[in-house]
Every structure is written in C-alpha cells, then in structure tokens.
Amino acid sequence: MDKQVDALETGRNFNLFDPNLPPGQQVLGLFYAKWILGALRAVVELEVPDVLADGPLTAAEIAAKTGTHADPLYRVLRAVSASGIIAERADGRFELTPLSAGLVSNAERGIRDMFLFASDPMFLRPYEDVAHSVRTGETAFEHIFGMPFYDYLKANPASSALLNRAMVQNHWPLSDRIFEEFDFSRFATIADIGGGKGQFLAEILRRHPGCTGVLADQAHTVTEAKQVLEDAGVADRVEIVPTDFFVEVPAGHDAYFIKHTLHNFGNDAAKIILGKIREAIGDNPEARLLIVDQMITGPGEWDTAKLIDVEALSVIGGRERSRKEWDEVAAVAGFEPVNAPEPGGLVMLEYRPV
Structure with a gap:
C-alpha cells in the first residue's frame, strides 16, 4: 500500500513544464504528455492492468500472459511507471496504483x-x-x-x-453534485433529450421515486436502454421514445433535460434542438429546460472546458460555451435564464419558456 501511495504522489507531483529548462524552453515539456499517452495506450490495449489486477508481476510474467515480448514491454512499463500511473517495485515487479486501477476491465467506476x-x-x-x-x-x-x-x-x-x-463510463464526480443539489422532485415528468442508454435519467428517477421519465434519442442509441433502466429498478417509470431531436421532441412534459449533448453541436444546430424543445413545451409557463454541460470561465483562468473546446472545434464541429453564449442560444429558441451557477466544470443551467 505504501508503494501505491508513493506512486500516487508521483502522479500528483509530475510537472509537464520542467523547471530544469529555461522558461523559454519549458513548453517543450509538453512532449512528455505525448510520450506518456502513447506508452499508456499500449499498456491498456494489451490489457496489462487486467493482468496486474491479481497482484504484482515481472515484465516477463506479464509478457507471457499478454503474448508480447518482454524487453519492449519492460521499456514501455518503465516509462509509464516514471509518471506514477503504474508502480515499478525494487524487486523488478510492476503493480497497479490508484491512478491505474480504473483502467482494469469492469472496474467499479472504471474508465x-x-x-x-x-x-x-x-x-x-x-x-x-x-x-x-x-x-x-x-x-x-x-x-x-x-x-x-x-x-x-x-x-x-x-x-x-x-x-x-x-x-x-462517463460519470463525472461533478454529476453527483448536481444530483445532490438540484431538486428534480419538482417535476412529475422529466424528458431526457439525447439521453443515450438512460443512465443519467435512471439515477434521477432512482433518487426521486415520485418522478416518471421519458428517454428520447435515436432508435439505434436507445436499443440497449431497457437493460440499463431495469438494472436501476426504474424501467416501469420510463417511456422510451426513439426520435431525432432535430425533427421532433416528445411534448407535454414538466422538465426537458439535456446533458452533455449540446456541446457536440455548433450554435446553429443547438438553436434548432432547443427550438424543438420549446415547441414541445408549448404554452406551459412552469415547464423548464435543464442543460447540464460545461460553462467556460473568464479570461486567463484554467479550465479544462477551454481544452475540450479545441477538440469540439477540430473533431466534431461543436463548441463549449460561456454563460453569455449559453444564454444567447437559449434566447433564440425562446428561453430565459432562471439560475446563476458559477462557471467552471459541469453545471446545471435552468431556463424558463418565454
């Protein structure tokens, strides 16, 4: 256990910006991230964490279990261990640390x-x-x-x-804060728009037995939702509605919940989706739009959403948004803000129809 704690501290203390380099050269330390990521991906692809789940092993023993060559495997494991993700022991064996435990297949809260x-x-x-x-x-x-x-x-x-x-597996600790702080029991029926297999809706209903839900997503996406809902014990309170939210959203519900979806789309597409939700709400002034997504912080502040936004730009054509940007796309669709969460990380944005 001491070894694992030491490895965890190594990971926490690891600094990509090498203080041994002159300030004008420290950005070269970003190369370290590439080298570690490439080595760690190989380790995970080869299911090395699974092999180590039963206890420490040498590189030769791991190679025998994974069908790989011991020498190159050792060199890759040595590199990963230098960052504290896996521990290299003095006796030549490697073991998991708290940083790599989640990389084991079927690990609880695994990633x-x-x-x-x-x-x-x-x-x-x-x-x-x-x-x-x-x-x-x-x-x-x-x-x-x-x-x-x-x-x-x-x-x-x-x-x-x-x-x-x-x-x-996309369960952020900040999601738990939303579950704990927001009163979903205010709404008799909650429509989860773009809710995938329904794991987030299932958790809401599990915590609030007086609520019922609707899971609305494309037909090929919701095919496995029934099992997720049954495992959570809420299947009898959920209607599964295959739909395309660019075309139609189920009407007549008290809350329309959309989590980690709108950041996959640019503003024009987001306005269409929110417009369909506004149409579904109709003339019910008490209905609410609930958006769970990132909200970007101010100039110069550290924020992973600013990094994810570059991925949204270059990969899927979406975007992360500031509070001003969220309010702008919501306003076009016919909504005004109700709450004022602090920017940074995952937030719950509540809007009322106007």
Whole structure:
C-alpha cells in the first residue's frame, strides 16, 4: 500500500513544464504528455492492468500472459511507471496504483473504454491539423478522414461501439453534485433529450421515486436502454421514445433535460434542438429546460472546458460555451435564464419558456 501511495504522489507531483529548462524552453515539456499517452495506450490495449489486477508481476510474467515480448514491454512499463500511473517495485515487479486501477476491465467506476476512446486515432489525428480548422472553420477530422465524425461512426461499427461503452463510463464526480443539489422532485415528468442508454435519467428517477421519465434519442442509441433502466429498478417509470431531436421532441412534459449533448453541436444546430424543445413545451409557463454541460470561465483562468473546446472545434464541429453564449442560444429558441451557477466544470443551467 505504501508503494501505491508513493506512486500516487508521483502522479500528483509530475510537472509537464520542467523547471530544469529555461522558461523559454519549458513548453517543450509538453512532449512528455505525448510520450506518456502513447506508452499508456499500449499498456491498456494489451490489457496489462487486467493482468496486474491479481497482484504484482515481472515484465516477463506479464509478457507471457499478454503474448508480447518482454524487453519492449519492460521499456514501455518503465516509462509509464516514471509518471506514477503504474508502480515499478525494487524487486523488478510492476503493480497497479490508484491512478491505474480504473483502467482494469469492469472496474467499479472504471474508465478503460473512456481512455481508449479519447486516445483513439480518430481523436488524436485531428490534432495534427487544428490549423486547418482555424483557417477554414471546418473540422480537421473531415479534412483528414474524408467524412464528418458521426458519418465515420456509422461507417465503423467498432468505433461506434467503443463510443457507446465510453459514454456508459462517463460519470463525472461533478454529476453527483448536481444530483445532490438540484431538486428534480419538482417535476412529475422529466424528458431526457439525447439521453443515450438512460443512465443519467435512471439515477434521477432512482433518487426521486415520485418522478416518471421519458428517454428520447435515436432508435439505434436507445436499443440497449431497457437493460440499463431495469438494472436501476426504474424501467416501469420510463417511456422510451426513439426520435431525432432535430425533427421532433416528445411534448407535454414538466422538465426537458439535456446533458452533455449540446456541446457536440455548433450554435446553429443547438438553436434548432432547443427550438424543438420549446415547441414541445408549448404554452406551459412552469415547464423548464435543464442543460447540464460545461460553462467556460473568464479570461486567463484554467479550465479544462477551454481544452475540450479545441477538440469540439477540430473533431466534431461543436463548441463549449460561456454563460453569455449559453444564454444567447437559449434566447433564440425562446428561453430565459432562471439560475446563476458559477462557471467552471459541469453545471446545471435552468431556463424558463418565454
């Protein structure tokens, strides 16, 4: 256990901006991120964390279990261990740390599929030409792969399946704060728009037994939702509605909830989606639009949403938004803000129809 704690501290203290370099050269430390990511992706692809789940092993023992060569495997593991993600012990064996425990298949709150998805070439290669997006306003993804991101997923079922698995694992700790702080019990019926397999809606209903829900997403997306809802014990309180939210949204509900979806689209598309929700609300002044997404902080402040926004720009053609930008797209669709969450990280934005 001491080794794991030490490794965790190594990870926390790791600094990409090497203080041993002159200030004008420290940006070269960003190379470290590339080297670590490439090595760690190989380790995860080869299911090394799964092999180490039962206890420490030497590189030769891991190689025998994974069908790999011991020497190159050792060199890759040594590099990953230098960052504290896996621990290299004095006796020559490697073991998991708190930083790598979530990379084991089927780990509780695991992130293996999220990691493989985010580090897949379909996400990495567009970063080779972000300048194309800046010059043209188009996605670097389409420039490199010859088709838009979502068309690529349709043409590559394995990539689409990886996305679906990754989204099931996409549980941010900040989501728990939203569950705990927001009173969903105010609404008798909650429509989750673009809710995928329904895991977020299931958690809302699990916490609020007086509510019922509607899960609305494309037919191929909601096919596996029934099992998710049954596992959560809420299937009898959810209606599954296959739909395209650019065309139609189920009408007549008290709250329209849309989580981590609108950032996948540019402003024009977001306005269409919100417009369909406004049509579905009709003349009910008590109904609410609930948006769970990132809200960008002010100038110069550290914010991962600012980094994710570059991925949205270059890969899928979407965008992260500031409060002003959220209010602008909502206003065009016929909504005005109700609450005022602090920017930074995942927030719940509540709007009323006007």
